[in-house]
Amino acid sequence: MSDIDIIHKAADQKYKYGFTTDIEQDIIPPGLNEDVIRLISSKKNEPEFLLNWRLKAYRHWLTMAEPDWAKLKYSPIDYNAISYYAAPKEKKELKSLDEVDPKLLETYDKLGIPLHEQKMLSGVAVDAVFDSVSVATTFKDELKKHGVIFMPFSEAVREHPDLIEKYFGSVVPYTDNYFATLNSAVFSDGSFVYIPKGVRCPLELSTYFRINASQTGQFERTLIVAEEGSHVSYLEGCTAPMRDENQLHAAVVELVAHKDAKIKYSTVQNWYPGDENGKGGIYNFVTKRGICKGENSKISWTQVETGSAITWKYPSCILKGDNSVGEFYSVALTNNYQQADTGTKMIHIGKNTKSTIISNGISAGHGQNVYRGLVQINKSAENARNYSQCDSILIGDKCGAHTFPYLDVRNPSAQVEHEASTSNISEDQLFYCQQRGISTEDAISMIVHGFCKNVFQKLPMEFAVEAQKLLEVSLEGSVG
Amino acid sequence: MIEIKDLHVSIEDKEILKGINLSIKPGELHAIMGRNGSGKSTLSNVISGRDGYTITKGSITWYGQDLLKLSPEDRACEGIFMGFQYPVVIPGVNNMYFLKAAYNAQRRYKGEEELDSMDFISLIKTKIKEVKLDESFLQRAVNDGFSGGEKKRNEILQMITLEPKLAILDETDSGLDIDALKIVAEGVNNFRNPQRGFLVITHYQRILNYMDPDRIHVMIDGKIVKSGGRNLALKLEQQGYGWLDEAAAV
Numbered sequence: 001m002s003d004i005d006i007i008h009k010a011a012d013q014k015y016k017y018g019f020t021t022d023i024e025q026d027i028i029p030p031g032l033n034e035d036v037i038r039l040i041s042s043k044k045n046e047p048e049f050l051l052n053w054r055l056k057a058y059r060h061w062l063t064m065a066e067p068d069w070a071k072l073k074y075s076p077i078d079y080n081a082i083s084y085y086a087a088p089k090e091k092k093e094l095k096s097l098d099e100v101d102p103k104l105l106e107t108y109d110k111l112g113i114p115l116h117e118q119k120m121l122s123g124v125a126v127d128a129v130f131d132s133v134s135v136a137t138t139f140k141d142e143l144k145k146h147g148v149i150f151m152p153f154s155e156a157v158r159e160h161p162d163l164i165e166k167y168f169g170s171v172v173p174y175t176d177n178y179f180a181t182l183n184s185a186v187f188s189d190g191s192f193v194y195i196p197k198g199v200r201c202p203l204e205l206s207t208y209f210r211i212n213a214s215q216t217g218q219f220e221r222t223l224i225v226a227e228e229g230s231h232v233s234y235l236e237g238c239t240a241p242m243r244d245e246n247q248l249h250a251a252v253v254e255l256v257a258h259k260d261a262k263i264k265y266s267t268v269q270n271w272y273p274g275d276e277n278g279k280g281g282i283y284n285f286v287t288k289r290g291i292c293k294g295e296n297s298k299i300s301w302t303q304v305e306t307g308s309a310i311t312w313k314y315p316s317c318i319l320k321g322d323n324s325v326g327e328f329y330s331v332a333l334t335n336n337y338q339q340a341d342t343g344t345k346m347i348h349i350g351k352n353t354k355s356t357i358i359s360n361g362i363s364a365g366h367g368q369n370v371y372r373g374l375v376q377i378n379k380s381a382e383n384a385r386n387y388s389q390c391d392s393i394l395i396g397d398k399c400g401a402h403t404f405p406y407l408d409v410r411n412p413s414a415q416v417e418h419e420a421s422t423s424n425i426s427e428d429q430l431f432y433c434q435q436r437g438i439s440t441e442d443a444i445s446m447i448v449h450g451f452c453k454n455v456f457q458k459l460p461m462e463f464a465v466e467a468q469k470l471l472e473v474s475l476e477g478s479v480g
Numbered sequence: 481m482i483e484i485k486d487l488h489v490s491i492e493d494k495e496i497l498k499g500i501n502l503s504i505k506p507g508e509l510h511a512i513m514g515r516n517g518s519g520k521s522t523l524s525n526v527i528s529g530r531d532g533y534t535i536t537k538g539s540i541t542w543y544g545q546d547l548l549k550l551s552p553e554d555r556a557c558e559g560i561f562m563g564f565q566y567p568v569v570i571p572g573v574n575n576m577y578f579l580k581a582a583y584n585a586q587r588r589y590k591g592e593e594e595l596d597s598m599d600f601i602s603l604i605k606t607k608i609k610e611v612k613l614d615e616s617f618l619q620r621a622v623n624d625g626f627s628g629g630e631k632k633r634n635e636i637l638q639m640i641t642l643e644p645k646l647a648i649l650d651e652t653d654s655g656l657d658i659d660a661l662k663i664v665a666e667g668v669n670n671f672r673n674p675q676r677g678f679l680v681i682t683h684y685q686r687i688l689n690y691m692d693p694d695r696i697h698v699m700i701d702g703k704i705v706k707s708g709g710r711n712l713a714l715k716l717e718q719q720g721y722g723w724l725d726e727a728a729a730v
Contacts, residue, residue: 427531432568435528436582436638437556437589446581450572450621 028085034058037185040085044154047161050168057174057184064178070341071370071402074283074310077248084186084219139203146202148232149194153221156192163194167225171254171289171318179250179312180287183219187252190221195230195261204460205234220251226261228294233264235460249308250285259294259321264302266459267315268467270474271307278337278366281309288315292324292350300327301344302458304467306474309338314372316345319353319381326355329455331467333448333474334367334399343373343404348381348414357388360452363399364475374406377414385415392422393451395444395475445472481506481677482527482547482646487538489519489526496522498702499538504646509678511688513713514699515721520681521565523699524650527679528562529555556582557589559645563635563652569623575634576604576618579641586642604641611637611667629660636667647671648679653687665690685713698724 028036037058041051066077143150149160157164174184195201226232236253249271257263265288274281284307290299301315317326328344346355361369369392377384392401403420425447433443449456449468456464482504489497496519504510514520526533527540529552540547542558550558570578584594595603608615611633623631632652639647649668653661665687668678680691688696688710696713698706698721705724706712 426568428566428568429570431530431552432564432570433578433582434552435556435562435564436578436642437553437585438582439553439585442581442585446573446578447570450570453572 028083030083031080032058032082032084032186036084040186040188043085044157046154046157049161049165050157053169053174054185057181058186060175061178061181061185064181066178070312070372071368071404072310072312072339072341074339077283079182082248085188142202146199147196148199148201149192150205151192153187153190153192153223156223160192160194163225164192164223167223167254167256169254171256171291172252172287177287179285180252183221183250183252183287187219187221190223190251192222193224193232193234195224195226195232197227198229199227200230201232205232218249220249222251222253223256224254224263224265225256226258226263226297228258229260230258231262233266233460235266235268235463247281248283248285251287253286253288253315255288255290255299257290257292257294257297257299257324260296261294262298262300263290264300265290265315266463267301267303267305268459268463268470269303269305269307269311270470272309273307273338273474274309274336276336276365278309281338282307283310284308284312285310286313288313289318289345290316290326291318292321292326292353294324295321295350296323297321298325298327300325300329300458302329302455303331303342304455304459304470305330305332305340305342306470308340311338311340311342313340313342314344316347317355318347318349319355319384320349321353322350323352323354324350325353327458328355328357328359328373329458330359331362331452331455331471332360332369332371333362333471334364334369335474336365336367338365339368339370341370341372343371345374346376346386348375348377348384348386350380351382351384353381353384355384355386357386357390358454359388359390360455361390361392361401362395362448362451362471362475363392363401364395365399367399368402369400370402370404372404372406374408375416375418376408377411377416379410381411381414383413383415384411386417388416388418390418390420391451392420393448394422394424395448441476445475448475481543483539483541484527485539485541487523487526487540488536489522490534490536491522491532495536496533496702497526500702500704502697502704504677504679506645506677507672507674508694509672509680509691510695510697511680511682511691511693511713512697512699512704513682513685513716516683518699519702520699521650522702524562524648524679524681527555527648528552528560553585554589556642556644557586561639561642561644561647563632563639563647563649565651565654567623567626567631567635569621571621571624573622574618575620575622576601578622579604579638582638583641607641608637610640610670612663613637628655629657632656632660632664633667636664640667640671645675646677646679648681650681651683652680653682653684661687662690685717688713700724 028039034055037054041054172180174181224234255263255265271282271284292299299317303315305311315328319326326346332340332342334340343359344357357373359371361371363369371390373388375386390403394401401422405418407416409416425444429447430440430443434440448471456467459467484500484502487497487500488495500523512520535548580600587594604618613633623634626634652664668691693710696708697704
């Protein structure tokens, strides 16, 4: 059953089973109105300010139109056919791996995902006493010792309402854009991270996150605050494909870096991309933005995007503090009928601010890959510097790569460089590999790895290896 | 080992090879000489299985089996190696990683166990000394930023590592200074043995001064017009190809 079918089926259920039964099952029937938002908020025992925020966002959303400037083609989304409170609990628990789609298991094996994680990711019920759970507890103690707060967003709302009220929506306001506004109204859950002054987070938050990754919802909300002089590295997502029955994803991520703080945010996104005929697949409309608030702060985005039927995503940096640094490293792969419109925005406000953009697009099959990036140097940004490099590689002759760089320079002292290239994997390269005994598929994946090397190097070590394998799996069948 | 019979090859309806006959036995070194455009490179490309050529007539057999049915990678695994005239750059792909992938692909094909990284490193470190390349070349991207001579030595490194049965060297000598030429020739000479065949394709007889060819063939306009021993190369060096043109026209 495709995702669309599932959504339609869910929509039909409204008439079949009625309103009350669904509430008992913890599913709100499809459709969006103020009652639904109040219900979500009350289910989460949210404080008044958050409910008001949600309602303001919803009312604003009603006045907005879905953006159409991206180079994406998809059938219109029926926002009233979606159930807005269904995410984690709705997933049916399976009894054993035998009930899981064998194709999915095959992929897990190729990626080398351990068995207990396979179970978690595919929604199989797992014993209470298994490794990862205790591992997770150990992590929690370790983090607590350093005063690091890392918890589900809904928990943070109850335990640290002051922090949430201070920072929530401070980088992505509820009026920001159609999808962020929708998220602000209906967000389900997500993560909250707070690193106190001078603390270097003792572990990659990736390790912990990976264990919890299977519980992420459809309208995720993440907020990371790094106090003065603190460091944190956070990895979102998972290299394994996720069993997910929601079609529309609209997440919001906000990062705040104070003076001398460093945030490294890495994403590996591998949602269901649809089948080889372009049927099904996740629509991923994400708003990610960080602000380098204090001087000498740094925010670094690294993303490996290989999943989703539609990707609409521009992780951005507002470089407000003097000498602050923004980085964006991206690998986006589209195969079959996948479409990606992705890039970044670097907004230079402070003096001597510096940004780097490295974007590698890979298109195969009928895939379409767009880089869209804005570099804005404001009047106040004395001696700002930007370097952008956008390279694309095409596999086959039915795919496409497009680059839309926007430059907006309002200070004459700025130095802005942009380089772009598009190339085919050449027949010469392929034949060279084959003549040494390497098969076409292995050759393509080797050439693509080489192409992405500068971005993979930025990923946390343990994920760089998996990201490479993931690329391999995603490229399978791309050679006619 | 390889038997080419009455081979006719076209590229987009234009006939390039017009009936080639050539047989190489284990241990032999054959050289094909000829001007640019005579079809020398087409022959090496067809043997190694490159796309874009139509075989209109004739056959190539490899130890009795039909070579033309095999994919390029299978031919490589069967022991056919081609040293490229213009070695290709593969950005971002570590030279040693590339060679190890090739080496292990060939071992897998033969049903042999793959070599792990440690074993491969010690193997490649002895090999790279033979072609007088610095070990740092192993960590660089394949042919990326290599000089002409370094690229060719890297080809020889690949050859002596993969240990093919038949090595085709397509204009490996072109663009080399005399020192690089000697290193390449030495690499080939050390690599010769009674089981291994060579097909050296060249424009100039210069490289043949450093090798000991068993047979020299002259190719003009898609045909082998003259075959002979060492002396033929010397005669070509002195008199050029002109005196053979008549033979080709017949």
